[in-house]
Amino acid sequence: MNASETHAPQVEVVVSDCSATDAGNLFAELCRQFGSDRAAEEAPHEAHTSRPTIWTGTFDTSATRGTAERPSPPAPLSGPVKAELQGEPRAVERLRRALDELYAVHQLGVVAGDQEIDVELRLESRTRP
Template sequence: MNSPVAHAPQVEVVVSGCSASDAGSLFAELCRLFSSDRRAEDVPHETAGSRPTMWTGTFDMSSAPGAPERLEPPASLSGPVKAELQGEPRAVERLRRALDAMYVVHQLGVVAGDQEVDVELRLESRGMA
């Protein structure tokens, strides 16, 4: 008997326009909620040179979000962070709602295809906006 394999909707998150510390804080918060190819304690590193640095992580939206381990707000970002979310539309929306609960989120753009959506966001700590 052939049974369909359940598709685990994943969202790729690309973070740029910020410090390695801010990227690490954002990824740590998402890792508290969703399974990922990253660990919460993974520390992004700056790269030398004139090219912009981007950090990526993939998050699995197929399971229920984890319970926050603490009741404190997320670590403050030192400035705005650009985040690009790419994946299946419902999965991207689910991750977007999680970000909305933690940060002030400004949508900068969206590109929608048949099976995938790409959303560009600017995230700010509450109180910065």
């Protein structure tokens, strides 16, 4: 078995500690760049309970849709967004690089296993001059 056969391009993204609007904007940006189990226009909604709401999406980093130039900056986030990326290290790194292009990214933690990595990030809108 060679390295290309063991590469799993899917990354699960779990978003929390934010509004449904911010989660939707983040997922829409990722859908513009990668294949996903979500549609770009699929709007997350708040659960009306006392428990925190999380949103998930799976992104195929081998199915790149993005272009070299962005026509406009991403929609601003209303506050920090917590995102957890889980998957094969190369796939997670590819998705992380895409996030770095869109937002200010702060790594909060990382757990690495034999064949998977779990990275916890805080995303914020970039300040524009």
